[in-house]
Structure formats: structure tokens, C-alpha cells
Amino acid sequence: MTENDTLPSVPLADKIDRFIQRIGMSVAWCYVLLVLVIILQVVLRKGFSSGLIIFEELQWHLYAVGVMFGLSYAQTTNSHIRVDLFYTHFRARTKHIIEIIGILTLVLPFIAIVFMHSIDFFVDSYRINESSDSPSGLPFRWIIKGVIPVSFALLGLAVLSRLYRDTVLLLRGE
Numbered sequence: 001m002t003e004n005d006t007l008p009s010v011p012l013a014d015k016i017d018r019f020i021q022r023i024g025m026s027v028a029w030c031y032v033l034l035v036l037v038i039i040l041q042v043v044l045r046k047g048f049s050s051g052l053i054i055f056e057e058l059q060w061h062l063y064a065v066g067v068m069f070g071l072s073y074a075q076t077t078n079s080h081i082r083v084d085l086f087y088t089h090f091r092a093r094t095k096h097i098i099e100i101i102g103i104l105t106l107v108l109p110f111i112a113i114v115f116m117h118s119i120d121f122f123v124d125s126y127r128i129n130e131s132s133d134s135p136s137g138l139p140f141r142w143i144i145k146g147v148i149p150v151s152f153a154l155l156g157l158a159v160l161s162r163l164y165r166d167t168v169l170l171l172r173g174e
């Protein structure tokens with residue numbers, strides 16, 4: 001059960017969260033592919049003494065995609081890591097205030113900085129058509145670098161949804 005299940009409904013935030021969760025559940029299938037690639041690489045390396053660089057790099061890329069899109073999913077389901085030493089004992093109003101302050105002063109500035117810098121990172125990689133340093137590695141490294149701004153935009157949307165939810169609940173007095 002997520003905290004959003006226990007919080008009163010805020011229709012717009014609920015709709016945004018469901019959208020992000022559908023994306024997260026879809027992207028989570030890359031972990032199935034990741035396991036298959038790992039098994040294939042292990043069989044090739046241990047059974048035939050000939051692992052492939054392309055599979056090594058594909059493992060890193062699949063893992064990165066899962067983690068990056070998993071951030072926004074974790075935000076919407078409130079399954080991210082939180083230090084609950086005192087937080088769990090606070091009243092709902094205090095929790096909403098802490099969430100709002102934390103989002104505005106810590107989370108949103110961090111997301112904005114990473115997002116802005118990741119666009120340049122991606123564009124530079126695309127401009128030079130960056131690929132693996134290894135001749136047998138993956139081409140189009142800009143694709144994986146493009147995941148950073150997309151996933152952080154989605155994380156920003158998830159955080160804005162949470163900010164909206166907590167603001168509405170604070171104003172309602174719930």
C-alpha cells in the first residue's frame with residue numbers, strides 16, 4: 001500500500017500519478033530483458049569463453065533506463081527512501097508543510113539543475129553521434145544520454161504532482 005492510497009484523493013494529482021506509474025510499469029520490463037542479456041552474457045563467457053562487449057554495454061544501458069524511470073515511479077508511490085525517525089509521529093498538517101518545503105527548497109532545484117545540464121550532455125552526444133569507445137560496442141550513445149532529461153522531466157512532473165497534492169491537502173485541512 002502506498003501513502004497515496006492512504007491520503008485523501010486529489011483528482012489531478014491522482015491522474016498524473018497514474019500516468020507516471022503506467023510509464024514506470026512499462027519501462028520495468030527492461031529488467032526482464034536485462035536478466036536475459038545477463039544470462040546470455042554469462043553463458044557466452046563461461047560456457048564458450050567469448051563474452052561480447054555489446055552485451056556488457058547493453059546491461060549498463062538497460063539498468064540505467066530502469067533506475068532513471070524508476071525514480072518517478074518511486075516518487076508517485078512514495079516508495080523512495082525517507083528518514084522517518086520523527087516524520088511518522090507528526091500530524092498530517094506538519095507532514096504536508098515538511099513535504100512542501102522540502103520539494104520547493106531541495107528537490108525541485110536539484111531536478112532543474114540536472115535537467116538543464118543533461119540537455120547539453122545529450123545534445124553534444126547527438127551532435128557528434130557519440131558511440132562506444134569499443135569497436136564492437138553499442139552505437140548511438142546519445143540515446144542513453146537522452147534518457148536523463150526525459151526521466152528527470154518525468155520526475156519533475158511527479159514531484160509537482162506531489163507538491164500539488166500536499167498543497168491541496170494542507171489547504172483543505174486534511
